[in-house]
Amino acid sequence: MALLSVRGLKTHFSTEDGPVRAVDGVSFHVDKGEVLGIVGESGSGKSVTSLSLLRLIPEPPGKIVAGEMLFESSPGTNEDLARATEARMQKVRGDRIAMIFQDPMTSLNPYLRVSEQLCEVLELHRKMKRPEARQKAIEMLRAVGIPAPELRIDDHPHQLSGGMRQRVMIAMALLCEPDLLIADEPTTALDVTVQAQILELIQDRQKALGLGVILITHDLGVIAKMADRVAVMYAGRIVEEGPVDAIFDDPRHPYTLGLKASIPRLDAGRGSSLVPIPGMPPSLARLPPGCPFHPRCSFAVARCKEVYPEEREIAGPGGRHLVRCHVDVASAPAAREAS
Amino acid sequence: MAAANPAVTGTIDTLEKGSSLGRDAVRRLAKNRAAVVAAVVLTALVLACILVPSLSHWRYDQADLTTGPTPPSWAHWMGTDYFGRDLMARVFFGGRISFAVGLFATLVSFFIGITWGGVAGYFGGKIDAILMRIVDVLYAIPFFIIVILLMVFFAGQEGPLFKAFRSVLAVFVKHPEDPSYFPIFQILIVFAALGGISWLTMARIVRGQVIALRGQPFVEAARSIGAGHAALIFRHLLPNALGPIIIYTTLTIPEVMMTEAFLSFLGLGTQEPLSSWGLLAATGADSMDLYPWTLIFPALMLAISLFCFNFLGDGLRDALDPRIRKD
Numbered sequence: 001m002a003l004l005s006v007r008g009l010k011t012h013f014s015t016e017d018g019p020v021r022a023v024d025g026v027s028f029h030v031d032k033g034e035v036l037g038i039v040g041e042s043g044s045g046k047s048v049t050s051l052s053l054l055r056l057i058p059e060p061p062g063k064i065v066a067g068e069m070l071f072e073s074s075p076g077t078n079e080d081l082a083r084a085t086e087a088r089m090q091k092v093r094g095d096r097i098a099m100i101f102q103d104p105m106t107s108l109n110p111y112l113r114v115s116e117q118l119c120e121v122l123e124l125h126r127k128m129k130r131p132e133a134r135q136k137a138i139e140m141l142r143a144v145g146i147p148a149p150e151l152r153i154d155d156h157p158h159q160l161s162g163g164m165r166q167r168v169m170i171a172m173a174l175l176c177e178p179d180l181l182i183a184d185e186p187t188t189a190l191d192v193t194v195q196a197q198i199l200e201l202i203q204d205r206q207k208a209l210g211l212g213v214i215l216i217t218h219d220l221g222v223i224a225k226m227a228d229r230v231a232v233m234y235a236g237r238i239v240e241e242g243p244v245d246a247i248f249d250d251p252r253h254p255y256t257l258g259l260k261a262s263i264p265r266l267d268a269g270r271g272s273s274l275v276p277i278p279g280m281p282p283s284l285a286r287l288p289p290g291c292p293f294h295p296r297c298s299f300a301v302a303r304c305k306e307v308y309p310e311e312r313e314i315a316g317p318g319g320r321h322l323v324r325c326h327v328d329v330a331s332a333p334a335a336r337e338a339s
Numbered sequence: 340m341a342a343a344n345p346a347v348t349g350t351i352d353t354l355e356k357g358s359s360l361g362r363d364a365v366r367r368l369a370k371n372r373a374a375v376v377a378a379v380v381l382t383a384l385v386l387a388c389i390l391v392p393s394l395s396h397w398r399y400d401q402a403d404l405t406t407g408p409t410p411p412s413w414a415h416w417m418g419t420d421y422f423g424r425d426l427m428a429r430v431f432f433g434g435r436i437s438f439a440v441g442l443f444a445t446l447v448s449f450f451i452g453i454t455w456g457g458v459a460g461y462f463g464g465k466i467d468a469i470l471m472r473i474v475d476v477l478y479a480i481p482f483f484i485i486v487i488l489l490m491v492f493f494a495g496q497e498g499p500l501f502k503a504f505r506s507v508l509a510v511f512v513k514h515p516e517d518p519s520y521f522p523i524f525q526i527l528i529v530f531a532a533l534g535g536i537s538w539l540t541m542a543r544i545v546r547g548q549v550i551a552l553r554g555q556p557f558v559e560a561a562r563s564i565g566a567g568h569a570a571l572i573f574r575h576l577l578p579n580a581l582g583p584i585i586i587y588t589t590l591t592i593p594e595v596m597m598t599e600a601f602l603s604f605l606g607l608g609t610q611e612p613l614s615s616w617g618l619l620a621a622t623g624a625d626s627m628d629l630y631p632w633t634l635i636f637p638a639l640m641l642a643i644s645l646f647c648f649n650f651l652g653d654g655l656r657d658a659l660d661p662r663i664r665k666d
Binding site for chain 2: 106
């Protein structure tokens with residue numbers, strides 16, 4: 001049984017332009033000790049998906065309108081987080097499911113010392129007293145590679161560098177030994193060199209603690225390094241999902257093909273231009289009928305404009321590989337200039 | 340801002356204990372000479388108000404009709420008033436009431452205003468609408484008319500409010516019918532009226548601050564570790580709004596003291612034989628051409644303390660918000 005299995009999740013926002021279907025029927029699962037990567041452009045609904053899992057969607061205007069999120073909170077028992085009470089969610093957050101945010105510069109409270117922010121987690125979930133919590137917090141800071149943690153713990157966030165702050169965020173997330181870690185673009189705001197360190201740290205902790213991880217990013221390089229399985233999101237839905245090797249070596253959705261082709265490569269030689277996906281992601285308030293990717297798709301056929309494609313399983317090694325596309329891009333004669 | 344902080348550039352080897360935003364602010368405040376002088380003068384004034392009436396061998400209500408009004412002398416440093424009462428004892432005793440009114444209104448605005456605005460801003464939606472409409476309604480009530488009505492019709496010697504006050508008083512003292520309790524009762528009415536309006540602006544300011552802050556990522560991060568509503572409002576949001584709160588507080592104190600003085604000047608606030616700066620100035624103004632010192636000293640005290648509060652407020656604003664520093 002999966003650690004977390006999400007079925008048919010729909011999170012909509014009501015705006016002046018009508019309902020925005022930010023997440024519109026997403027299903028996936030994460031097992032214990034597995035890293036699931038979710039990729040997609042800005043506005044594809046990946047962050048809303050992660051916030052929905054912890055029920056952190058600001059309500060109103062947002063609302064989880066359908067779906068279930070079965071979480072194995074203790075061995076053998078599943079609870080549906082979509083229906084859990086707010087009081088129950090407060091117990092789950094930070095204890096069983098923890099989250100790391102994109103921008104470590106603004107995700108720590110500027111007025112509170114690191115010690116206060118770390119101890120708060122332990123006081124909330126473990127009912128620890130301050131000296132004991134402080135000791136545990138120092139150990140955790142050491143485990144995430146912060147030098148001289150006994151001294152750094154009394155710093156304010158503005159005294160730490162971006163990489164250090166992200167380490168503090170990771171320490172905060174791991175304090176209660178959660179089962180599931182949601183990392184929403186954990187390295188986007190960091191220097192490339194620091195990025196690699198932080199990714200290694202997450203990977204190291206994930207292996208050491210047997211964490212399930214949902215890693216959300218738009219960076220395919222990060223996915224290739226970290227993930228076991230990948231889900232590609234477009235316009236609020238998962239368009240392709242499968243083992244990381246299958247997604248990289250044998251992508252079956254035109255959007256995944258486009259993403260792969262648009263990665264800048266150092267070995268491509270001077271003067272070779274990047275291959276962008278033409279057009280813009282559609283407005284989620286006014287999605288085109290049929291497959292929302294069809295206006296940008298070089299493989300599109302007439303049916304793409306009318307019918308949203310059903311999930312189709314691709315035969316291949318290394319686990320289930322699902323795609324939502326009418327066209328079989330592997331054998332399609334269509335222009336493949338994009339890949 | 341980060342570059343201006345030496346702690347950020349320090350290497351790990353320096354291992355200095357973190358300097359907090361609060362300590363930075365105190366350091367910046369200490370550099371502001373006007374604010375430091377204002378703080379010192381205010382402290383001295385408050386101390387004088389606490390000590391002088393107790394240490395002086397003149398009592399604030401001890402009349403000596405044989406002396407009558409006398410100008411400042413070695414016996415009476417600020418002179419005596421029409422009834423021969425020592426003006427210095429009266430001025431500093433009046434200072435107690437003036438400062439107490441300011442302090443009380445500030446406490447009300449601190450606790451009610453901040454909680455009210457914090458809750459409204461944090462929850463938003465219907466709760467916000469209801470709480471802020473209550474503030475709007477209270478704002479719309481003409482304050483002075485209400486106080487005048489209260490004092491004239493309900494707070495008279497025979498009014499129902501004073502009867503209620505006396506029955507409460509009976510629990511604590513033997514002779515609640517003693518007429519000398521009436522001025523105390525009237526001061527309580529002034530306190531209640533000033534307290535009732537002093538928190539409105541604070542609630543609005545805090546609400547605005549909280550609305551601006553609640554979208555910040557650190558609030559979302561705090562929710563993601565399982566913090567409840569109370570922890571989010573009082574631990575994460577309000578401390579971040581502390582700058583504007585402190586500044587507005589230092590501006591509330593003189594405003595409320597001014598209002599009290601004004602009410603007393605009109606004869607609606609503090610009553611004889613008690614004193615407050617407004618009341619002393621009012622009686623002094625009646626005879627300013629004959630006994631000018633009875634007006635000058637209380638008016639001077641009031642002016643100096645209002646002046647100092649405003650300077651201190653300005654200094655605090657500059658110290659807490661590095662963006663508007665003038666250097």
